[in-house]
Amino acid sequence: MAAGPPYNLTPRQVDCSTLARLVPMDLTFSPAEETFRAEVRAWLATNVADPPLPSGDTAEGFAAHLEWERKLFDARYAVVSWPAEFGGRDASLWEWLIFEEEYWLAGAPQRVTQNGIFLLAPTIFEFGTPDQQQRILRSMASGAQTWCQGWSEPNAGSDLAGITSRAVRDDAGGGWRITGQKTWTTRGAFCTHLFGLFKTDLDAPRHNGMTYLLVDLAQPGITVRPVERLDGDDGFAEVFFDDAFVPDDMVLGGVNEGWSIAMATTGSERGLTLRSPGRFLATARRLIDLAREQVAVADTATRDRIVDAWIDAEAYRWQTFATVTDIVDGKAAGAASSMVKLFWSELDVRLHEIALDLLGPHAELVDGELAAWMKGYQFALSGPIYAGTNEIQRNVVAERVLGLPRR
Amino acid sequence: MRFAFTDEQLELAAAVRDLLAKECPPDVVRAAWSNADGRANQVWSALAEMGALAVMSDEARGGFGMTEVDLVLLLEESGRCALPEPIVDTALVAAPEGWVDGDASACVISPESPFGVWADTATVIVSIAADGVRVVPRSEAGLTARDSVDGARRLFSVELPEVAPVAPVAAAARVFRRGALGTAAQLVGLADRMVSMTVEYAREREQFGVKIGTFQAVKHHLANARTALEFARPLVYRAAATMSTDDPDAATHVSMAKVRAGDAAAQASRVALQCHGAIGYTTEYDLHLFMKRAWALERAWGDTSWHRRAVGRAIL
Structure with missing residues (x-):
């Protein structure tokens, strides 16, 4: 709900160079970056499974995805932007964006490790002890440890500060x-660990008195109940805690300081780390391919909708490039991540709606190769809800970007 | 990859912004609605004096020999203040080709924008057609006045004598793209202005004992308009950059920019009017000056549908 840092980056990625601002606009990637792109593309072409893996939001699909994650890790493609000591390549933000473009264009699998590597990891890089970084980051990147997010509770959704689970x-x-209880926990039924907020001072004001805890789910006192999602997968879970134990070395940041630490993660969730432009460019290209195969695309109204979606995918790419240039220059982007979240989540829904309309009566089929569109549509529909609903994001944009009064 | 303006470019834009804030406030735009020529001559002279009209002109002709990237922010500023001057036709289209210089102005017409704006005070009429570009002294053109919804935009039906093109088909395509790009930049500036002035209003105006900006209905309208602007702007800047390097896809990039800038301005004007309520519906209030300019520019230099179809031909 509240804005954290716009995009969570490991500190080494920020190069505060004022000299850079004297360099003219240049929309080309360097030869080294193009070489990296070619390497990534070649590796993916050889290694991406065909036919695609079963959904990673089912028990058997999750296992297959962990094998894929291990393969990525062994090739040092799991977390390219991380330092080498944790399994990365010290890739720049530009290289990371290139990797993402190629990854999604290749039709590579969803990342079942994403809530760990994109949401928790930036927080561990920023707030974790050296010991925590050593114990957790590599295991997370290889898929040996899998992390789910414990934010929402039955009575604390958009109003995250209203949590009652306590430590x-x-x-x-x-x-x-x-x-206490967490809910709507994505892949909670399959993950080994959970990160989340717990009340540690019941008398403190609303946003104080919470602590960021890292919880091992394989222990007495924890019950996980899978919850079937809209698309039929057991992608959600309810997690019940009944006197479960969290050792001191699994407290992330200071006791009672969990809120501000968590906000760093939610900023990351909304921003480019979780949903890079590469995803939507790839979906838009698949939509165009689908359209080219359809006779109906002579229809002007449909053509216009496809064009608008493509323009938006491009707009997101270039808005991101502007943001990344700012980050490289050491400028903060602020609450703009809320606009980004509004934009990609609505674009994703629109891309899939157009595809379903192109498919007509075939859209309802959930077998065969076109079923990915209905599956993708149902997933896209979650976008305007998770990571802070779009209504909350609009409030953030109005109050923090535009400066309208809170009340 | 470096997708940002240099400090120098930003400083130039800031200088133009300051100048226009001082010399071209809404009162000056309003005065152009009722004066003889619909223009703001003192602002035009000031822009010429500071070199803003010659950014892309040849150095041999006293210009700066710079590119679309150097000019685009200035054009955005001209939109922000609804500058009643033919700065796109002149500084981005005619001056770089050497068809005007100094403080002379050009009026550009094309099949997509057939009415000549401020044609009666232009030095030359530039006509973009399928077979090339014709440049004719204004005195040789037949002009019939038409009234625009934007009272500052003095429109004319233009009749030109039979003359041969001075520039070939490729030049026609280039200058048309430039005009569309400049118009997109102005639309972004207009959208930004309308969102900003509406935010200011919503922070002050009270109903039911509270500022109307506290209402989520108002907040969400403005957040949506601001978000549309956020994602239109990079398309405009990208198009400026690829125009400046003669990228073969630049035409498509310009069309994408024009579509999204037009949509962002259209959304901003609807939201601005709705959030202002009745005061925005009066001509005593300044909003209409910006709104009407946006309505005109959305349809100038190829309307949004025209550019959307152009993108469609490129990608589908």
């Missing part, structure tokens, strides 16, 4: 005892 001090055990 009580266990001095004898050297940690915290947690009680």
Whole structure:
């Protein structure tokens, strides 16, 4: 809900160079970047499975995806922007964007590790102890540890600060005892670990008194119940905590400082790290391919809708390039990530709606190769809801970008 | 990859913005509605004096020999203040080709924009057609006045004598793209102005005992308009950059920019009017000056549908 840093970056990616601002606009990638693109493209062409893997939001599909993640990790493509010591390539932000463009264009699998590597990891890079970084980051990148996000509770959705799950001090055990419930936890039924916020000071004001905890799900006192999502997969879970234990070395950041730490993660979720332009460019290209195969595309209204969607995918790409240039220059982008989230989530829905309209009566089929569009549509529909609903994002844009009064 | 303006380019834009804020406030635009020629001559002279009209002109002719990237922010500023001057026709279309210089102005017509704007005070009429570009002294053109919804835009039906093109077909395509690009930049400036002035209004205006800007209905209208602008702007800047390097896809990029800038301005004008309520519906209030300019420019230099179809031919 509130804005964190616009895009979470590991510190080494920020190069505060004032000299850069004397360099003229240049819309080409360097030879080294183009070489990297070619390498990534070639590797993906050899290694991406055909036919595609089963959905990673089912038990059997999740296992298949973990094998894929291991393959990515071994080739050092799992987390290209991370430091080499944690399994990355120290890639620049530009190289990361190139990787993403190629990854999605190749039709490579969804990233079942995404909530760890894109949401939790930036927070661990920023707030974690060296020991936590050593213990967690590599395991997360290889898929040995899989992380789900424990934000929402039955009575705390958009109003995240309204959580009631609590952690009580266990001095004898050297940690915290947690009680309560998280819900809508994506891939919670398959993951080994959960990161989330828990109340540690019940008397503190609303946004204080929360602590960011890293929870091992394989222990007594934790019950996970899979919840079937709109698309029929067990992609959600309810997670119940009944006196489960979290040792002190799994507290991320300071006790009672969880809110501000968590906000860094939500900023990342809305922004480019989770949903880079490459995804939507790839979907838009697939839409255009689909349209070219259809006679109906002579229809002007449909053509116009496709063109508009393509323009938006391009707009997102160039808006991102502008943002990344600013980040490289050391400028902060602020609450703009809320506009980004509004834009990509609505674009994704629109891209899939157009595809379903092109498919006509075939759209309802959930078998065969065209079923990906209906599947993708149902997933796209979650976009305007998760990571802070679009209504909340509009409030953030109005209040923090435009400066309209809160009340 | 570096998708940003240089400090120098930003400083130049800021200088033009300051100049226009001082010399071309809404009162000056309003005065152009009722004066003899619909223009703001003192602003035009000031822009000529600071070199803004010669940014892309040949150095041999006293210009700066710079590119679309150097000029695009200035054109955005001219949109922000609804400058009642033919700056796109002159600085982006005619001056770089050497058809005008100094403080002379050009009036450009084409099949997509057949009415000559400020044609009666132009030095030359430039006619873009399928077979090339014709440049005719204004005195040789037959002009019949037409009234625009934007009272500052003095429109004319133009009749030209039979003359041969001075520039070939390729030049015609280039200058048309430039005109569309400049118009897109102005539309972005107009959209930004309308969103900003509506935010200011919503921060002050009270109903039911509170500022209307506290209402989510108002916030969400403005957030949507601001978001549309956020994603239109990079398309305009990208098109300026690829125009400047003669990228073979530049025409498509310009069309994308024109589509999204036009849509953003259309959305901003609807939202601005709705959030202002009745005061915005009066001509005493300034909003209409910007709104009507946007309505005109959305349909100038190829309307949004024209450019959308052009993108469609390129990608489908």
